[in-house]
Amino acid sequence: xxxxxxxFRCWLTVYRRIWRSSIWSSILGPICYLGAMGFxxxxxxxxxxxxxxxxxxxxxxxxxxxxASSAMTTGLDESTFPxxxxxxxxxxxxxxxxxxxxPADIYRGHLLFMTMRITLNALIFIVIMSAFGAPRSLWxxxxxxxxxxxxxxxxxxxxxxxVTLKNEMPFNVVFRxxxxxxxxxxxxxxxxxQLPAWLRPLAYATxxxxxxxxxxxFSLGTGIRDPxxxxxxxxxxxxxxxxxxxxxxxxxxxxxxx
Amino acid sequence: MSETEVLVRARGLxxxxxxxxxxxxxxxxxxxGEAFGFLGPNGAGKSSTMRMIGCVSPxxxxxxxxxxxxxxxxxxAIRARLGVxxxxxxxxxxxxxxxxxxxxGRYFGLPRQLIRERTDQLLEFVQLxxxxxxxxxxxxxxxxxxxxxxxxxxxxxxxxxxxxxxxGLDPQARHVVWDRxxxxxxxxxxxxxxxxxxxxAEQLCDRLVVMDHGQFAASGSPRQLIxxxxxxxxxxxxxxxxxxxxxxxxxxxxxAERAEVLADRILLYVEDGDSTLAAVRERGFEPLTSLxxxxxxxxxxxxxxxxxxxx
Numbered sequence: 001x002x003x004x005x006x007x008f009r010c011w012l013t014v015y016r017r018i019w020r021s022s023i024w025s026s027i028l029g030p031i032c033y034l035g036a037m038g039f040x041x042x043x044x045x046x047x048x049x050x051x052x053x054x055x056x057x058x059x060x061x062x063x064x065x066x067x068a069s070s071a072m073t074t075g076l077d078e079s080t081f082p083x084x085x086x087x088x089x090x091x092x093x094x095x096x097x098x099x100x101x102x103p104a105d106i107y108r109g110h111l112l113f114m115t116m117r118i119t120l121n122a123l124i125f126i127v128i129m130s131a132f133g134a135p136r137s138l139w140x141x142x143x144x145x146x147x148x149x150x151x152x153x154x155x156x157x158x159x160x161x162x163v164t165l166k167n168e169m170p171f172n173v174v175f176r177x178x179x180x181x182x183x184x185x186x187x188x189x190x191x192x193x194q195l196p197a198w199l200r201p202l203a204y205a206t207x208x209x210x211x212x213x214x215x216x217x218f219s220l221g222t223g224i225r226d227p228x229x230x231x232x233x234x235x236x237x238x239x240x241x242x243x244x245x246x247x248x249x250x251x252x253x254x255x256x257x258x
Numbered sequence: 259m260s261e262t263e264v265l266v267r268a269r270g271l272x273x274x275x276x277x278x279x280x281x282x283x284x285x286x287x288x289x290x291g292e293a294f295g296f297l298g299p300n301g302a303g304k305s306s307t308m309r310m311i312g313c314v315s316p317x318x319x320x321x322x323x324x325x326x327x328x329x330x331x332x333x334x335a336i337r338a339r340l341g342v343x344x345x346x347x348x349x350x351x352x353x354x355x356x357x358x359x360x361x362x363g364r365y366f367g368l369p370r371q372l373i374r375e376r377t378d379q380l381l382e383f384v385q386l387x388x389x390x391x392x393x394x395x396x397x398x399x400x401x402x403x404x405x406x407x408x409x410x411x412x413x414x415x416x417x418x419x420x421x422x423x424x425x426g427l428d429p430q431a432r433h434v435v436w437d438r439x440x441x442x443x444x445x446x447x448x449x450x451x452x453x454x455x456x457x458x459a460e461q462l463c464d465r466l467v468v469m470d471h472g473q474f475a476a477s478g479s480p481r482q483l484i485x486x487x488x489x490x491x492x493x494x495x496x497x498x499x500x501x502x503x504x505x506x507x508x509x510x511x512x513x514a515e516r517a518e519v520l521a522d523r524i525l526l527y528v529e530d531g532d533s534t535l536a537a538v539r540e541r542g543f544e545p546l547t548s549l550x551x552x553x554x555x556x557x558x559x560x561x562x563x564x565x566x567x568x569x
Contacts, residue, residue: 002367003334010361017352095348097314098410099365100334258275258315 007109063134064219068211075151079159103252118151137221150211156244272319280306282472295463304452341415380408400431420451488553489527
């Protein structure tokens with residue numbers, strides 16, 4: 001645990017150099033998204049009645065889903081190129097390896113940093129969506145840990161996989177054929193009831209859908225009425241994160257200790 | 259602690275990657291305070307050996323003890339007492355010189371205050387004090403190497419491992435690095451280094467092994483190796499290309515410890531170069547140029563590992 005913290009602190013030092021620019025994109029991104037989609041598109045949607053959205057304005061429906069989906073994006077951003085680059089480009093892992101840190105410490109320390117980034121971004125997002133008046137309930141505070149768990153459910157397994165790569169091409173596949181379809185078809189922009197029945201089970205199986213369902217339920221304040229369902233979503237994401245963390249200890253060792 | 263305390267002991271040490279054997283059963287002992295060199299061509303198994311000593315690569319066979327500990331079980335404890343200068347720099351070029359040392363010191367769990375003090379001393383030692391606040395990116399290759407050396411000393415290591423410390427540096431930068439390493443040696447720091455520069459090995463190492471195909475071809479001090487594997491002097495003769503081949507045929511059986519024919523010259527390994535040259539001339543051969551020099555580690559190296567590219 002101490003060794004993990006040492007690896008984490010290294011990332012903090014690196015982050016101190018770039019946090020200003022990264023904070024701006026964390027703030028401007030949500031404003032653009034919520035402004036354009038929530039207000040722009042939302043005003044169109046709201047005119048046609050929002051019964052299928054559960055009777056809430058489009059902005060209230062959309063914002064928590066974007067929260068979950070941007071937690072996924074942060075998780076993927078932090079667990080792909082930075083992990084690969086730590087072996088191939090700036091060689092942070094290789095340098096760290098000559099210290100007392102073990103491969104598993106290097107992994108967990110980096111994952112802790114990823115979690116911090118996801119948390120920060122999600123927190124900023126929740127503040128901004130609150131400024132837009134999107135949350136319907138104070139339970140929105142619980143959407144924060146839910147978003148973090150969503151990001152982690154992606155970051156932990158993807159980092160475990162990224163460290164094994166010999167070139168960075170597969171990342172493009174992840175972003176184009178993984179992240180974007182997930183964003184589009186996980187009940188983010190429209191309720192799953194709009195999808196053909198045969199497609200719905202596929203969406204239920206994706207991790208992002210569970211994250212969206214959690215964040216939305218807490219932002220709308222409906223989550224408390226369905227504790228079993230909420231626990232189910234949490235369990236799904238937690239299992240994914242746990243499997244990732246277990247696998248990462250193994251893949252990092254295989255890659256770094258040869 | 260006695261001067262002859264053994265810090266690293268290897269017995270029949272083996273490293274395999276799949277069916278490829280990189281290190282094929284080597285034995286050696288490293289004692290406190292000495293500078294021990296691994297010489298060998300690329301692919302001889304030097305870096306694999308360094309990685310095993312650095313506890314970032316598990317041995318495939320044989321026995322290895324470092325600082326009295328087992329590198330497989332006690333990796334973190336051993337690495338806490340090692341300094342490593344890897345073949346490729348692993349500095350974070352986005353950070354400043356000072357921050358690189360800070361990050362590294364934190365890996366070792368050193369308190370900030372101690373890191374700050376050591377950073378000042380180390381940067382002065384490697385002559386980078388005036389660049390402390392600069393980013394690493396624009397530094398020259400030699401400066402980066404020196405910074406890597408400073409970084410490897412942040413934990414005040416018992417053993418400093420250097421994998422080809424001056425490869426890729428220009429002559430000036432190499433001499434500065436050598437000078438610094440020599441000072442470390444004088445301070446009693448135990449050094450293990452790999453190199454394929456003979457002058458580096460000759461200047462820095464008390465004891466050497468010549469490694470080839472994963473095994474030791476020879477070991478000893480630079481002087482011992484030269485005495486054992488090379489004649490005291492070497493006579494280099496160059497002839498007119500027109501008569502080169504014919505002359506060389508006739509000189510091949512000339513009384514010398516050993517003769518080596520290269521594309522452009524012939525090398526005679528002899529006791530006394532000047533008298534041999536006189537004898538060559540007496541026989542009526544007039545070389546275009548001749549050079550009498552002392553046998554060097556490079557002669558030893560080439561004899562033991564072959565002039566592979568010309569084979």
